[in-house]
Amino acid sequence: MTYVNETISALRKSSPAQTEFYQAVEEVLESLHPVLENDDKYRRHSIVERIVEPERQIIFRVPWMDDQGNIHVNKGYRIEFNSALGPYKGGLRFHPSINAGIIKFLGFEQIFKNALTGLSIGGGKGGANFDPKGRSDAEIMRFCQSFMNELYRHIGPTTDVPAGDIGVGAREIGYLFGQYKRLTGRYEGVLTGKSLLWGGSLVRKEATGYGCVYFAQQMLADENLELAGRDCLVSGSGNVATYVIEKLYQCGARPITCSDSTGTIHDPEGINLETLKQLKEVQKTSLNAYLIHHPGARFIAIADYPEDGHAVWHITGSLAFPCATQNELTRSDAETLINNGCIAISEGANMPSTPEAVDLILDAKLLYGPGKAANAGGVATSQLEMAQNASMQRWSFEQVDTQLKSIMSNIYSNARDTAIKYDAPGNLVVGANIAGFIRVADAMIEQGIV
Numbered sequence: 001m002t003y004v005n006e007t008i009s010a011l012r013k014s015s016p017a018q019t020e021f022y023q024a025v026e027e028v029l030e031s032l033h034p035v036l037e038n039d040d041k042y043r044r045h046s047i048v049e050r051i052v053e054p055e056r057q058i059i060f061r062v063p064w065m066d067d068q069g070n071i072h073v074n075k076g077y078r079i080e081f082n083s084a085l086g087p088y089k090g091g092l093r094f095h096p097s098i099n100a101g102i103i104k105f106l107g108f109e110q111i112f113k114n115a116l117t118g119l120s121i122g123g124g125k126g127g128a129n130f131d132p133k134g135r136s137d138a139e140i141m142r143f144c145q146s147f148m149n150e151l152y153r154h155i156g157p158t159t160d161v162p163a164g165d166i167g168v169g170a171r172e173i174g175y176l177f178g179q180y181k182r183l184t185g186r187y188e189g190v191l192t193g194k195s196l197l198w199g200g201s202l203v204r205k206e207a208t209g210y211g212c213v214y215f216a217q218q219m220l221a222d223e224n225l226e227l228a229g230r231d232c233l234v235s236g237s238g239n240v241a242t243y244v245i246e247k248l249y250q251c252g253a254r255p256i257t258c259s260d261s262t263g264t265i266h267d268p269e270g271i272n273l274e275t276l277k278q279l280k281e282v283q284k285t286s287l288n289a290y291l292i293h294h295p296g297a298r299f300i301a302i303a304d305y306p307e308d309g310h311a312v313w314h315i316t317g318s319l320a321f322p323c324a325t326q327n328e329l330t331r332s333d334a335e336t337l338i339n340n341g342c343i344a345i346s347e348g349a350n351m352p353s354t355p356e357a358v359d360l361i362l363d364a365k366l367l368y369g370p371g372k373a374a375n376a377g378g379v380a381t382s383q384l385e386m387a388q389n390a391s392m393q394r395w396s397f398e399q400v401d402t403q404l405k406s407i408m409s410n411i412y413s414n415a416r417d418t419a420i421k422y423d424a425p426g427n428l429v430v431g432a433n434i435a436g437f438i439r440v441a442d443a444m445i446e447q448g449i450v
């Protein structure tokens with residue numbers, strides 16, 4: 001596949017040292033082979049060359065003062081990747097690991113994910129290399145205000161609508177929105193994931209996690225299998241992981257793990273949801289405090305993880321839900337999952353499995369829902385929040401949840417049927433990438449060379 005090698009080598013030259021971005025591009029382009037072979041219109045219109053280049057990349061300084069009066073400077077990003085299907089849409093991530101390559105990989109994935117939802121949203125992503133851990137509320141507020149002092153001029157309810165991601169939850173969205181309103185004087189749906197008190201949508205908080213479980217249910221149902229009664233492995237303990245765990249319980253399954261940047265909790269009785277929410281949503285503390293409340297559980301510190309692997313995937317369970325971060329499930333983790341009888345993986349996080357792990361999972365014929373399909377419930381519900389804001393309406397929990405379920409079901413059947421059409425039955429990576437690509441690429445062709 002020469003076009004894959006040519007594209008990656010051109011990107012290495014024009015955008016050096018963006019490893020995660022090359023990884024995301026390579027995965028998508030490899031899946032597109034049958035489409036690009038069968039229909040030369042995409043080549044004639046240079047769609048591949050255009051789709052890997054963001055429409056706009058904004059990088060800015062974020063200076064702020066801590067509680068002791070020290071000045072810090074972080075780097076802020078907003079990558080407006082592709083607007084063929086609608087306003088740029090995608091979250092903001094605050095994490096010390098952030099760099100241009102990570103934001104670009106997330107923005108690139110977002111294009112196809114948003115296309116798959118069937119809604120009118122383009123792809124974008126942003127964030128900063130800011131570490132919110134250990135920062136006071138006042139520090140978080142000053143950082144968010146400084147970040148918005150630059151971002152506000154680039155976003156708007158019909159141009160670019162950011163949301164949350166790692167390190168950006170309801171509190172940060174509140175501070176960002178407040179500063180946007182102060183700077184522009186406008187009260188409008190410029191951010192999603194807002195509080196229910198002032199413009200948020202019911203189910204947005206739960207949507208990514210719930211949607212990821214709905215996706216797993218769809219994969220299982222096609223094989224006449226059920227979720228109820230099964231032990232499930234979940235990584236992460238933030239927004240996505242928490243609501244995967246909540247929905248798993250509602251479906252009669254038993255989530256027995258969760259993790260954070262310090263280690264993994266294994267509770268054979270099932271993760272106690274109340275304790276998890278108290279530790280992570282209220283106290284914002286490390287997971288090892290879980291043991292104080294549940295001495296029967298086990299905490300495996302990061303230092304004790306298997307070499308080249310993550311402890312959570314070495315515990316026995318029927319289904320796996322990676323919900324922490326990129327590349328958190330390696331080839332050796334996949335090998336262990338398969339050997340331990342895991343039957344399905346539904347990805348809540350973005351690109352959590354390494355390419356080598358994905359190859360192995362597909363070869364072993366596990367049911368596998370790639371992140372850009374399985375975690376699209378969050379952005380889809382963000383679009384439902386935008387629709388409510390624009391029409392000044394408020395929908396009930398059931399109304400939004402019903403739409404979320406239907407969107408997840410459509411995403412699943414679209415990816416499954418596209419995979420069958422392109423001779424890769426059961427391969428939802430191929431199905432999701434092709435289905436998303438065709439929608440965006442056809443829109444780009446119709447809109448001319450812009």
Ligand code: NDP
Binds near residue numbers: 236259349
């Ligand atoms: P949160 O910040 O709420 O939670 C992230 C969780 O992952 C925390 O438990 C965190 O641990 C852990 N984590 C983050 N980075 C690392 C790391 N490098 N090593 C180990 N653990 C880590 O984020 P979300 O739950 O919102 O996001 C999780 C994933 O889901 C991300 O990949 C995100 O892009 C993706 N996603 C999120 C959506 C959303 O609606 N929120 C939508 C679609 C995808 P700690 O608490 O110690 O920091």
